[in-house]
Amino acid sequence: MTDELLAGYPVVVDIPVAWGDMDYFRHVNNIVFFRYFESARIEYLERIGFRELTDEGSVGPILASTGCRFRRPLTWPDTVAVGARVTEVGEDRFSMSYRLVSRKLGEVAAEGDGVLVSFDYAAQRKVPLPERVRRAIELLQGQ
Amino acid sequence: MTDELLAGYPVVVDIPVAWGDMDYFRHVNNIVFFRYFESARIEYLERIGFRELTDEGSVGPILASTGCRFRRPLTWPDTVAVGARVTEVGEDRFSMSYRLVSRKLGEVAAEGDGVLVSFDYAAQRKVPLPERVRRAIELLQGQ
Amino acid sequence: MTDELLAGYPVVVDIPVAWGDMDYFRHVNNIVFFRYFESARIEYLERIGFRELTDEGSVGPILASTGCRFRRPLTWPDTVAVGARVTEVGEDRFSMSYRLVSRKLGEVAAEGDGVLVSFDYAAQRKVPLPERVRRAIELLQGQ
Amino acid sequence: MTDELLAGYPVVVDIPVAWGDMDYFRHVNNIVFFRYFESARIEYLERIGFRELTDEGSVGPILASTGCRFRRPLTWPDTVAVGARVTEVGEDRFSMSYRLVSRKLGEVAAEGDGVLVSFDYAAQRKVPLPERVRRAIELLQGQ
Numbered sequence: 001m002t003d004e005l006l007a008g009y010p011v012v013v014d015i016p017v018a019w020g021d022m023d024y025f026r027h028v029n030n031i032v033f034f035r036y037f038e039s040a041r042i043e044y045l046e047r048i049g050f051r052e053l054t055d056e057g058s059v060g061p062i063l064a065s066t067g068c069r070f071r072r073p074l075t076w077p078d079t080v081a082v083g084a085r086v087t088e089v090g091e092d093r094f095s096m097s098y099r100l101v102s103r104k105l106g107e108v109a110a111e112g113d114g115v116l117v118s119f120d121y122a123a124q125r126k127v128p129l130p131e132r133v134r135r136a137i138e139l140l141q142g143q
Numbered sequence: 144m145t146d147e148l149l150a151g152y153p154v155v156v157d158i159p160v161a162w163g164d165m166d167y168f169r170h171v172n173n174i175v176f177f178r179y180f181e182s183a184r185i186e187y188l189e190r191i192g193f194r195e196l197t198d199e200g201s202v203g204p205i206l207a208s209t210g211c212r213f214r215r216p217l218t219w220p221d222t223v224a225v226g227a228r229v230t231e232v233g234e235d236r237f238s239m240s241y242r243l244v245s246r247k248l249g250e251v252a253a254e255g256d257g258v259l260v261s262f263d264y265a266a267q268r269k270v271p272l273p274e275r276v277r278r279a280i281e282l283l284q285g286q
Numbered sequence: 287m288t289d290e291l292l293a294g295y296p297v298v299v300d301i302p303v304a305w306g307d308m309d310y311f312r313h314v315n316n317i318v319f320f321r322y323f324e325s326a327r328i329e330y331l332e333r334i335g336f337r338e339l340t341d342e343g344s345v346g347p348i349l350a351s352t353g354c355r356f357r358r359p360l361t362w363p364d365t366v367a368v369g370a371r372v373t374e375v376g377e378d379r380f381s382m383s384y385r386l387v388s389r390k391l392g393e394v395a396a397e398g399d400g401v402l403v404s405f406d407y408a409a410q411r412k413v414p415l416p417e418r419v420r421r422a423i424e425l426l427q428g429q
Numbered sequence: 430m431t432d433e434l435l436a437g438y439p440v441v442v443d444i445p446v447a448w449g450d451m452d453y454f455r456h457v458n459n460i461v462f463f464r465y466f467e468s469a470r471i472e473y474l475e476r477i478g479f480r481e482l483t484d485e486g487s488v489g490p491i492l493a494s495t496g497c498r499f500r501r502p503l504t505w506p507d508t509v510a511v512g513a514r515v516t517e518v519g520e521d522r523f524s525m526s527y528r529l530v531s532r533k534l535g536e537v538a539a540e541g542d543g544v545l546v547s548f549d550y551a552a553q554r555k556v557p558l559p560e561r562v563r564r565a566i567e568l569l570q571g572q
Contacts, residue, residue: 016301019328020321020460022453029449030206031177035306038174042305042362063173067210076328159444162471163317163464165310167362172306178449185448185505219471316492317467320460349459353496 002081002101005108009083009099010140011044017078027073034068037098037112040084044096045116048136058122059130064093066114071107078104086137092126093117094137145224145244148251152226152242153283154187160221170216177211180241180255183227187239188259191279201265202273207236209257214250221247229280235269236260237280288367288387291394295369295385296426297330303364313359320354323384323398326370330382331402334422344408345416350379352400357393364390372423378412379403380423430535431510438512438528439569440473446507457503463495466527466541469513473525474545477565487551488559493522495543500536507533515566521555522546523566 006012015036023029041063045051050061074080081101088095098112118129149155158179166172184206188194193204217223224244231238241255261272292298301322309315327349331337336347360366367387374381384398404415435441444465452458470492474480479490503509510530517524527541547558 014302015304016299016325018301018321018325020324020452020458023449024451024453024455026453030209031174031181031449034174034177035304038306039302039304063213065210065212066173067208069208070206156445158447159442159468161444161464161468163309163315163467166306167308167310167312169310174306178447181449182445182447316495317460317463320463324460349499351496351498352459353494355494356492 002103002106005101005106006081006083006099009085011040011047011084013040013043013082013084014103015039015080015082017074017076017080019076021074022076027075030068030070033070033100033110033112034066036080036082036100037066037068037084037114040082040098041096041114041116044084044086044140047140048133050130050133050136059118059120059127061116062119064115064117066112068110068112070110072102072105072109074102074109078102080109086141087113089129089134089137092128094129145246145249148244148249149224149226149242152228154183154190154227156183156186156225156227157246158182158223158225160217160219160223162219164217165219170218173211173213176213176243176253176255177209179223179225179243180209180211180227180257183225183241184239184257184259187227187229187283190283191276193273193276193279202261202263202270204259205262207258207260209255211253211255213253215245215248215252217245217252221245223252229284230256232272232277232280235271237272288389288392291387291392292367292369292385295371297326297333297370299326299329299368299370300389301325301366301368303360303362303366305362307360308362313361316354316356319356319386319396319398320352322366322368322386323352323354323370323400326368326384327382327400327402330370330372330426333426334419336416336419336422345404345406345413347402348405350401350403352398354396354398356396358388358391358395360388360395364388366395372427373399375415375420375423378414380415431530431532434530434535434537435510435512435528438514440469440476440513442469442472442511442513443532444468444509444511446503446505446509448505450503451505455504457505459497459499462497462499462529462539462541465509465511465529466495466497466513466543469511469527470525470543470545473513473515473569476569477562479559479562479565488547488549488556490545491548493544493546495541497539497541499539501531501534501538503531503538507531509538515570516542518558518563518566521557523558 021032083099100110120127164175226242243253263270307318369385386396406413450461512528529539549556
């Protein structure tokens with residue numbers, strides 16, 4: 001079930017919900033969903049070799065925006081499976097989509113998105129997406 | 144400066160940036176911005192008497208979606224001023240806009256938004272926004 | 287290796303380190319170790335049927351104190367195995383010991399402890415540890 | 430009232446409790462107390478010029494252990510005043526004591542402690558506490 005819901009997401013990470021992720025309303029707090037998305041994003045960036053400052057010129061990704069649409073409340077105990085995929089690649093940026101599935105419910109609990117910009121940390125400005133990163137995304141998405 | 148940037152936001156909360164809010168990149172982590180927005184949102188809900196389950200029928204707000212556009216990285220030490228305002232009121236929901244200003248930089252560090260749905264927790268379904276909440280929003284925004 | 291280090295701990299939970307758990311010093315932040323301990327503690331409480339308010343009289347555990355001795359810095363990526371055991375049972379309280387092992391390093395990264403008091407939330411005072419909880423601890427520790 | 434409770438603490442920081450700091454039990458979660466202590470500790474380290482790697486040899490403090498005794502549950506809304514003081518200075522380490530006062534309650538909500546070791550991050554070993562740091566502590570505590 002969960003696998004079908006995450007078809008098309010080349011990167012999927014499993015994360016156990018912590019009891020302490022729940023807030024006053026006794027559901028997982030909204031900001032924790034962004035932590036879950038971040039874990040999937042970082043894994044994706046690792047897979048395309050674009051996680052942080054590279055040796056070839058201090059170019060790395062910077063998160064420009066992100067959002068979440070909440071579908072179902074989450075409660076402990078549960079394990080979430082979070083999928084990440086790239087939906088669009090531009091000159092100096094790319095867009096990601098996240099899908100968070102509750103393994104306990106077998107249902108989508110949230111959908112998210114994010115825009116990552118290629119940034120030269122030394123020069124402090126946007127730069128074109130490195131060609132090898134572009135190819136790594138194509139390769140990973142083409143699987 | 145900060146005050147001008149937050150004109151039109153009837154609710155503004157001041158929050159000191161914690162050293163521990165910074166992550167591996169030595170900037171305030173992206174999920175912390177949503178905690179800042181949440182603090183402003185809760186204060187707004189408190190001001191319109193719609194923070195949680197009311198005594199009159201278990202109706203309260205539920206966060207349906209939220210997003211953030213990052214403008215400037217934040218670093219400790221700093222204090223952020225976070226403004227919240229309602230931008231649109233619908234039959235069973237309303238939209239909020241957040242603006243986060245760094246007092247150290249005197250600049251907008253992030254803009255956010257959220258949609259809150261009026262929810263009957265007992266019946267587990269959306270319900271029309273209580274009339275007194277609608278009036279409280281008008282009153283607060285009209286200031 | 288990890289298993290040997292956790293011999294004697296009847297409850298062990300595995301938790302993946304999140305990238306976002308790291309702070310400015312590029313190690314997992316100190317407060318996150320307490321979240322890891324909490325996850326092991328809650329699992330232990332669940333196993334002895336003493337997690338929260340019972341139906342039989344609103345008696346549950348309350349954390350009176352906790353501490354941590356840091357042995358090795360943790361970094362992402364890693365998975366921690368966190369063991370919990372009860373070291374002493376008193377009239378109205380019991381002491382727990384936690385051991386946190388880095389699966390990547392195969393070494394103890396931290397040792398922790400905590401004291402939990404049996405509390406009547408309705409009467410707002412300490413009460414003797416329920417007999418069935420005492421027996422459940424003996425049973426679990428005796429394994 | 431709060432001021433009397435914090436007499437003898439040369440560093441005191443004020444921190445607003447965030448709604449999101451509360452957990453399932455509707456009290457501020459235990460790990461958040463350590464974040465509050467950390468904020469007071471970092472401020473103290475800043476005041477004695479020992480916050481992080483110095484330019485004179487990569488020597489900085491490392492947290493060896495920390496603990497907390499919980500006295501009163503905290504709830505939002507509130508502001509905590511957190512005092513930090515050094516209680517003992519050794520050859521290569523010093524001990525700190527924290528006191529957390531709820532401004533709403535006018536009472537001590539928690540007491541904490543920590544041991545900081547003087548560490549040469551380049552050589553990866555303990556080193557004697559720099560003399561100027563020792564003097565800065567004496568000066569700050571002598572106030």
